[in-house]
Amino acid sequence: MKTPLFLEPVFKERIWGGTALRDRFGYRIPSERTGECWAISAHPHGPCKVKNGPFQGETLDRLWEEHRELFGNSGGDRFPLLTKILDANADLSVQVHPDDEYARKHENGEQGKTECWYIIDCEEDAELVFGHRAESREELEKRIRQGEWSSLLQRIKIRPGDFFYVPSGTLHALCAGTLVLETQQSSDTTYRVYDYDRRDAEGNTRELHIDKALDVITVPHRTVIPDRRIRKLGGVEWTTLIESRHFTVHRWRIDGEGELNQDQPFLLASVLKGSGELVTEAGRFPFRKGDHLILPTGLGRFRILGRGEWIVSHL
Known part of the structure; x- marks a missing residue:
């Protein structure tokens, strides 16, 4: 889809x-x-x-x-x-x-x-x-x-x-x-x-x-401090915040335009700042701060245009 x-x-x-x-x-x-x-x-x-x-x-x-x-x-x-x-x-x-x-x-x-x-x-x-x-x-x-x-x-x-x-x-x-x-x-x-x-x-x-x-309760307490990994994909700064057996979470900071690929079973995304457009083969989909969306299987390659900050997660 x-x-x-x-x-x-x-x-x-x-x-x-x-x-x-x-x-x-x-x-x-x-x-x-x-x-x-x-x-x-x-x-x-x-x-x-x-x-x-x-x-x-x-x-x-x-x-x-x-x-x-x-x-x-x-x-x-x-x-x-x-x-x-x-x-x-x-x-x-x-x-x-x-x-x-x-x-x-x-x-x-x-x-x-x-x-x-x-x-x-x-x-x-x-x-x-x-x-x-x-x-x-x-x-x-x-x-x-x-x-x-x-x-x-x-x-x-x-x-x-x-x-x-x-x-x-x-x-x-x-x-x-x-x-x-x-x-x-x-x-x-x-x-x-x-x-x-x-x-x-x-x-x-x-x-x-x-x-x-x-x-x-875990005794004694153990703190897990994840290593952040950062990469640039055009106008998207992609930071991996955590990879665990229950979920993986990323932060996308968007400044301009970036082309990405939806290669997971699904992605969950929350827009914390900014606005712009998500462009797929099905059309152009405006987004703004406070939006929450799922990128389903089959979405494939897509573009993000605008400025903002997203938190994105998957299995």
């Missing part, structure tokens, strides 16, 4: 959300506590619809089930990846995600969740929680149950353009003043460890999942 599939995002209200998704991308958000844009999703908790072409109005999960040829006839019982934009207007809970084996056993066949973050923007002194200082599982449990958060949790200063790989088992949290593009396995399983004792509108604290979290 020579036509890119542009998708309609799904928005999620969160206790920590804000208005950055509206203010930065022009999205029509449901409230001033909108925390998540599910930009490319076939997950049952929020499947996206196609906005253009012969499959206009179809949901991505249905396309995966009925038109697997669009995705190179990839295997698997579910669409494997999920792209989000997160507006952390307040601190997210400290949390951890299980791996595939644990999730299948304990979460009704759900996938595990390995993810990564590209920092779109952040406040000057923004930071995130990334890992812990415990040396053994016994020490970790003791310090969690005693609430020794300030000494247990590792915090890292961040800036726009930073990238973090967050394998399952990593204790983590985005913090206030951060706008992030997240690429992840298509899973919605989170084990909440600490939520700053916050209460919702009804005065209730959110559920914690301490026992499951202790089962899956």
